[in-house]
Amino acid sequence: MNRSRAILNKTAWAVFTILFVIVLNFFLFRILPGDPARAGMKDPRLKQEAIEALQVRFGLDKPVINCFDSLNPIKIGNCNVNPLETQFFIYIGNLFKGDLGISYDTNRPVSEMLSERLWNTILLIGAGQILSIILGMVFGILGAWKARTLVDYGSTGISLLFWSLPTFWLGIVLLFWGSANGFPIAGKATPGMSSYPLFQQWGDVLWHMFLPTLTYTIIFMGEYTLIMRSSLVDVLSEDYILTAKAKGVSAFQILKDHALRNAMLPLVTVIAINLGFTVAGAIQIESVFSWPGLGSAVFEAVERRDYPVLQGAFILIAVSVILANLLADLTYTYLDPRVQVE
Amino acid sequence: MQTTLQNTSPNKTASQLFNFWESFKKSGTGVVGLYMIIVILILAIFAPLIAPYDESSTANVGISDIYQPPSAQHWFGTDDAGQDVFSNFVYGARVSLTVGFFAAFISLIIGGSFGLIAGFFGGRWETSLMRFTDIMLVIPDLPLTVVIVALTKPSLFNIILVIGLLGWTTTARVVRSQTLAVKSRKFILRARAIGASKPHIVINHILPLVMPILVVQGVLVISLAILNESTLSFIGLGDPSVLSWGQMLNYAFGRGALSSGAWWALLVPGLGIVWIVLGLTLLGQGLEQVLNPRTDTHHLMPSRLPLSKEALVKPLHQNTLFEVQNLSIHYVGEGKAPAHAVEDVSFTLKEGELMGLVGESGCGKTTLMLALLRLLPSAGQIVNGKVFFKGKDLTSLSEEELNEIRWRGISIVFQGAMNALNPVRTVGDQITEAVMKHEPKFPKENIPARVTQLLELVGITADQRDHFPHQYSGGMRQRAMIAMALACNPDVIIADEPTTALDVMIQAQILELLDNLRKKLGLAVIFVTHDLGIVAELCDKVLVMYGGVTAEYADVDTIYNNPKHPYTQELLKAFPDLTKPKKKLSSIPGYPPRLDALPAGCRFAPRCPAAFERCHTEQPALHSIGNNNHIASCHLVEASK
Numbered sequence: 001m002n003r004s005r006a007i008l009n010k011t012a013w014a015v016f017t018i019l020f021v022i023v024l025n026f027f028l029f030r031i032l033p034g035d036p037a038r039a040g041m042k043d044p045r046l047k048q049e050a051i052e053a054l055q056v057r058f059g060l061d062k063p064v065i066n067c068f069d070s071l072n073p074i075k076i077g078n079c080n081v082n083p084l085e086t087q088f089f090i091y092i093g094n095l096f097k098g099d100l101g102i103s104y105d106t107n108r109p110v111s112e113m114l115s116e117r118l119w120n121t122i123l124l125i126g127a128g129q130i131l132s133i134i135l136g137m138v139f140g141i142l143g144a145w146k147a148r149t150l151v152d153y154g155s156t157g158i159s160l161l162f163w164s165l166p167t168f169w170l171g172i173v174l175l176f177w178g179s180a181n182g183f184p185i186a187g188k189a190t191p192g193m194s195s196y197p198l199f200q201q202w203g204d205v206l207w208h209m210f211l212p213t214l215t216y217t218i219i220f221m222g223e224y225t226l227i228m229r230s231s232l233v234d235v236l237s238e239d240y241i242l243t244a245k246a247k248g249v250s251a252f253q254i255l256k257d258h259a260l261r262n263a264m265l266p267l268v269t270v271i272a273i274n275l276g277f278t279v280a281g282a283i284q285i286e287s288v289f290s291w292p293g294l295g296s297a298v299f300e301a302v303e304r305r306d307y308p309v310l311q312g313a314f315i316l317i318a319v320s321v322i323l324a325n326l327l328a329d330l331t332y333t334y335l336d337p338r339v340q341v342e
Numbered sequence: 343m344q345t346t347l348q349n350t351s352p353n354k355t356a357s358q359l360f361n362f363w364e365s366f367k368k369s370g371t372g373v374v375g376l377y378m379i380i381v382i383l384i385l386a387i388f389a390p391l392i393a394p395y396d397e398s399s400t401a402n403v404g405i406s407d408i409y410q411p412p413s414a415q416h417w418f419g420t421d422d423a424g425q426d427v428f429s430n431f432v433y434g435a436r437v438s439l440t441v442g443f444f445a446a447f448i449s450l451i452i453g454g455s456f457g458l459i460a461g462f463f464g465g466r467w468e469t470s471l472m473r474f475t476d477i478m479l480v481i482p483d484l485p486l487t488v489v490i491v492a493l494t495k496p497s498l499f500n501i502i503l504v505i506g507l508l509g510w511t512t513t514a515r516v517v518r519s520q521t522l523a524v525k526s527r528k529f530i531l532r533a534r535a536i537g538a539s540k541p542h543i544v545i546n547h548i549l550p551l552v553m554p555i556l557v558v559q560g561v562l563v564i565s566l567a568i569l570n571e572s573t574l575s576f577i578g579l580g581d582p583s584v585l586s587w588g589q590m591l592n593y594a595f596g597r598g599a600l601s602s603g604a605w606w607a608l609l610v611p612g613l614g615i616v617w618i619v620l621g622l623t624l625l626g627q628g629l630e631q632v633l634n635p636r637t638d639t640h641h642l643m644p645s646r647l648p649l650s651k652e653a654l655v656k657p658l659h660q661n662t663l664f665e666v667q668n669l670s671i672h673y674v675g676e677g678k679a680p681a682h683a684v685e686d687v688s689f690t691l692k693e694g695e696l697m698g699l700v701g702e703s704g705c706g707k708t709t710l711m712l713a714l715l716r717l718l719p720s721a722g723q724i725v726n727g728k729v730f731f732k733g734k735d736l737t738s739l740s741e742e743e744l745n746e747i748r749w750r751g752i753s754i755v756f757q758g759a760m761n762a763l764n765p766v767r768t769v770g771d772q773i774t775e776a777v778m779k780h781e782p783k784f785p786k787e788n789i790p791a792r793v794t795q796l797l798e799l800v801g802i803t804a805d806q807r808d809h810f811p812h813q814y815s816g817g818m819r820q821r822a823m824i825a826m827a828l829a830c831n832p833d834v835i836i837a838d839e840p841t842t843a844l845d846v847m848i849q850a851q852i853l854e855l856l857d858n859l860r861k862k863l864g865l866a867v868i869f870v871t872h873d874l875g876i877v878a879e880l881c882d883k884v885l886v887m888y889g890g891v892t893a894e895y896a897d898v899d900t901i902y903n904n905p906k907h908p909y910t911q912e913l914l915k916a917f918p919d920l921t922k923p924k925k926k927l928s929s930i931p932g933y934p935p936r937l938d939a940l941p942a943g944c945r946f947a948p949r950c951p952a953a954f955e956r957c958h959t960e961q962p963a964l965h966s967i968g969n970n971n972h973i974a975s976c977h978l979v980e981a982s983k
Contacts, residue, residue, distance in 0.1 A: 017477050024481075025489075032493035147638055160627075164620035166569055166588075168576045169612035172595055176605060236640030239761035243823075246717055246756075247776050248748035251642050251741070257775070258764050273479070280484035284573060288595075298485060299577055302492050314489050321482045337766055337810045 006333055014326040021318045026091050029311050030064055062087045100312035105304045110312040114297060118316060120188060121293030125282055127209060128216030133271065135217065136224020143225065144232035144263075145255070155225060162222030167281045171215045171288035178211045185211070186290040212289045219281055220274070227270045232263040265336055272328030275321045365632045372628010378621030382614075386435040393429035409604040419606035421590065422597040427610050430585055434611060437586035438568050438618060441502055445567035448506025450513055450560050457517025458552065462525055462544055472518065479511040487570060491579045498581040501574060505567050513559050517552055524551040558629045565622035572615050587611035639720050646674070648716070648724035648737040662730075663866050664691035664752075664834055669727035671706070671713050673937070681938035683709040683722070685891045686964070689883075691834065693864040696856075698877035698898070700913065701887035704934045707870050708757065710887070711836050714868075715748055732833070750780040753827040755820075757838035757870070762823055763811040770807035773797070773826045780830040796825040799855060801848060817844045824852060831863065838870045853880060874917040878902060886910050889935045889945030892964060896972040906967060906974040908952045944977070952978060 046054075055061040064087050083089055094101070100110035139159070143152045179185045184207060193204050235241065236259055244254045279295070286295035294313050301310040366372050385392060394417075407424030410416055418427040456475065460468040490504050524530065530547050538547075574580055575588030576595070594607035659665055671684040684706040691697055699707050712718050714729055716736060729736040731751055736744065756762045764772060773793045777784055784792070794804045800821035811819055820840065827835050835856070841849040857880060859865040871877060877884055877898065884901045886893040886909065894907040905911045912930045932949040935941055941948055947957040956977050965979045966972065 013476070017480055020477055021481055028489060028493065032490065144640070145642065147640060147643055160623055161616075161620060164565075164616050164623055166572055166576075166612060166615045166619075168573060169591060169608075169615065172591070172600075172608055173612070176600060176608065179600070230636075233636075233638060233640050236642050238641075239756060240764040241641045242717060243754075243756060243762045244764070244775075245641055246715060246748055246754045247826075248745040248750065248779055249775065250745060254642060258767075261766055262764070276480070276482035276484075279482045280573070283484060283488070284576070287577065298488060302488060303578055305492075307493075310489060310492060314485050317485050318481055322480050325480050335766075337812070 003333060007330060010326060010329050010333075014322050017322050018319055021322070022092065022095060022315065025311060025315050025318075026088060029307065030087070059087055059090060062090065064088060095315070100315070101308035103306055103309050105301075105306040105309070110308050113309065114294060114312055114316055117293050117297050118320075120291060121282055121286070121295060124209065124212055124216065124286070124291060124293060125278055127213045128220065128281075129271075129278065131213065131217040132220035133224055133267075135221040137228050137267070139221070139225040140228020141232060141255070141260075143229040144236060147229075147233055152229075156229065159222035159225040162218055163226065165219060165222075166284075167215065167219050168284035168288055170218060171212070171285050174211050174215050175288060183211050184208045188292050208291075212285050212291050215285050215288075216281060220278070223270070223274070224267065227267055228263065231266040232259060235259045235263045238262075261335065265332065268328055268332050268335065272325050272332075275324045275328070279317050279321055362632060365635075366628055369628040369631040371624045372631065375621045375624025375626070375628055378617060379625060382435050382439065382618050382621065385432050386439050389432045389436055393426075393432040395426040395429040409599065409602045409607065411604075412606055418610045419604065421604075421607045422593050422599065427590075427607055430590055431587070431610050431614055434585055434587040434590060434614065435618075437498070437584050437589075438571065438615070441498070441505070441571040441586070442564040442568040442618075444502045445506040445509060445571075446560055446563040448503070449509040449563050449567070450556060452507070453510030453513025453559075454517050454552070454556055456510065456514040457519075458521055458544055458548065460514070461518040461521025462540070462548060468518075471514070475511050475514045478508075479515075483508055484570065484573060487574065488577060488579060491574060496574075496579045496581055498584050501571060501579075501581060505570050505574075509563055509567060509570075513556070513563060516555060516559050520552050520555045521548060524548055527551075554629075554633055558626055558633060561622050561626040561629065565619045565626075568615065568618060568622075587614045641717075641719070643720040645716065645718055645720055646723035650724075650726055650728060650737060659690050661692060662690045663693050663695075663732060665728075665730040666690070666714070667728045667730070669710070669713065669729065670725050671709055671718065672723055672725050673721045674723060675721060679938055681936075682940060683890050683937050684713065686727075687885075687887070687892050688727075688964075689885050689895060691866045691868065693833070693866055694860045695883070696860060696867045696869060696881045698881035698884040699868055699870045699887065700872070700874065700877060700884055701893070702872075702934050704937070705887045706890035706937070707887055708838060709890075711754065711838060711868065711870065714836065715752055715754065716744055717754075746780075749776055749827075749832060750830045751832060752834040752836065753830065753832040755823050755827045755835065755837040755840040757840075757842075763819055765811055768808045768810055769802075769814065769822045770794075770797070773822075773829050776826060776829040793829075796829055797822065799828065800825045801851060817848060820844055821848065821852065824855075828859070832865070834866045834868065836868045836870075839872070840869075841876075842872075856880075874913065886913065889940065890937055891945060892973060892975055893946065894972075894974045896967075896974075897970065900970060900972050904972075906972070906979050907946075907976045908950050908978070909946050910974075912951070944975075 052061070062085055084093075098111050100114065102108070103110055103113060106113065139155045143155045146152050175185055184190065188208050189201065189204050190208075193201050196204075236255075241254060241258060244258045245251075249257070282293060283295035283298050285291065286293045287299035290296060294317055297309055297313045298317075300306070301313060405424075407420050408422060410420040410424075412419045416426050416428065418431065421427050421430065456471050460471040460475075487504050487508055491501060494500050494504075525548060530543060533543050533547055571580070571586060572588030572591070575586055576592045578592060578596075580586060580589040580592060582589075588611075590611040591608065594604065594611075599605075599607045658667065667688050669684060669687045670682070673681040673683055675681070687710060689697065699710070701707055709718070709722065713722070713724055714736070716724075716739075718724070724737055727737070731747060734747075736747065739747070763769060770790070770793045773796060774789050777789055777792060790807070794807055797807055798804065802818060802821060802825065806814070806818075811822075814822060821844070824837075824840060827837075837856075841852055844852065853876065856865070856867055860867060869876070869881060881898050883895070883897045885895045886901070886907065888909045893909045894901065894905065896904075901910060902914070905914060909930075912928075915928050916930065930949055935945055935948070941958070943956070943958040943960050944950070944953070944962050947953045950957065954977075960977070962975045962977045962980070964973050964975050967974060967979060
């Protein structure tokens, strides 16, 4: 398989996965019993008109999905309905228009609420990922380079400990420590900051980012260290490293020119697989530090039973993770020339 | 068909378990992890005996009891409801373990069956199951869990079910690849051939082989499930009727522990989670180490410095390019007797000379060659002897000084060049690297032409210069290695069976090339080979090694016409001689000795047709025969003197 076909194939699978998530998202919120829009309608105190008004407002007066005569021998659903007027197709149509419904809690459009938060999450995850990857690589390289010495045992031990920390708990501990040492403990900016010059606003945001990013970095650098170390040890015991050594190439140059790129390949895979955990981390960290991102949106939506927001946040998170995963996959294709023939 | 694990006798199973425990004990991390888990298990099982207060007891709790700091009454203080943190912590261990075990059980059943079915049946089953696994792997776990739990009742049962139903993906992948690996084993193929039903084979033959990896995976899945439960509880989706560690943290965090400075209410449950997850991780690592032992050594680890007993400072012989004196190499393993890989080997090499190095596999040839350039793995050490190259003692040089001599003075063609070339750099690029390193003054713009010329020398066309190694055939890689070895016009090439992977025509070309180079440029070659024909045709002298020692060393005519050592004689018998076509070929029965378990006397004695009593008790010394530098280590030689 050549490179362009591999890229095409991977992209097609990402698109398919996104469609799967969209369908899953629709049915989860219709099949599972918890949605208050429907639960509330069963309240005996509500008058018939009120129920109907609610149904129209949330689009629940429409049939869930039409039946396709040929595809559906059991004939579930209403077959005498225009498919475009079912909840399913309205949902799909709205999704493509960027309409994620209206929040139960704030009455604002969900897409509007989430779009400002998406960037905050990307900012936090981006900073945390970059830092943890860099630190993980540095410690992983050190550990492999000084394999079976105190440096190695120390960095491996600390990495295992970091790996075992529950994200939200580390956040709480750092919050405890930070609040005693004058760090901002909540939000993204000091109130009233918007009247200050831009660079001071940015500085304020960075200052607020410190604790969440630190939490994030500690949580993920342990795993990256372990992966980088074992992958580099594997590469450094390959025959071609011995060839390079016999060629008289210095140890540092062997590391730089022969080992790092090869050892990066597993790390890229792990980063891709980790994107799901990354989001899980973001949900916890943002909840602890009240960082106004997608993760705390999930937290607040659960707290307030605001299901449209939860649904929208889930779709947005899942699609971002799938796309980021695709990006990592394509990076791998670029890094490894062997992908061309495989 | 008595090969399955289930059919083994109880004794054998017990000894297998014992062996497993023995190797598990060696990994310190695994044992530490096991003890950490045992502590938690004791805490959970005997909770009513250990906890000083009843579970969630609110009796006699007043407003003044809230967030009381640790004291003699409350070792870890009290929480937001005035309850004893330590007691709740002890009971919380039960919840965490319950969630972990049951959720992991569900995940392992699903992932295990998916992996087994996909791996064993292949075809459409595999495609659809693995595609589904891939999709579920990409969809972020925790948000999906949150959505489902939020939409259903957050009871412990639901939480376990959801975590279990979503946590199987990695298990499916791991089990599938293990199934693929074991399904082609001989006894499974045999079971299929005699018509055993497929379910029977999967359950009785494959499952036992997949089980160990499933256990390792299980340990990791348990820890993930415990982490997930605590996260769910923290987000507010925990079972309100059960006080898990996550729930304790949720209450404390949400009800002012932070502002009241009640660090104990936050620290204690969190440390519990860390303890159990760390314990499981360490345990998993220990088990993994038993399944796939890793030595954790690599080529850039500092090698052991050479030792030398005799303080020789000068080469003994004049006009030699390369001189090896009494070289001995040991492999030192932790807690093991050192392996005497090479013992007391000496030889010399003049300009343009070609020496054959002969001996069966495992006789220390490769170790000897690696030691010449100080390329031994970190366990290997030169314990005695000197290596002189152009009058310099290579055993006393620093790495930097050695790097100047490596490739420029002495280059190596490794055996089996399959992995000797870096897979992510083009072949041309790797040859260029050698030229640039050792000839910094070589005009840059001429390097590509030089590389092309080198490759053409070994029959690789110019357009293949910028190809990657995986685009080459095995023979081409071998030839590319030879081209690379010639790149810096070295004085000596050490070639470890360089032509074994090549077809006869190419082999002849390469040998002719080496022969020409030594005649024209005075290139000296050490040629490791099994092929006595090549030795007879090309070599000036021969070093025959057996079990790490010199069996015989002489010029090529002496070796062929007047071999003194029985091993040399036997080797020659095993080789067809065209002048005496009627002679029967014979092979030497037995194998060379293991280098860490050498016989007491002569190393060849157990296989030697001429061995007598003394051979089994006393090591023969190196005896000189005549004055032609003919050396043999055999008691017979001494006797005939």
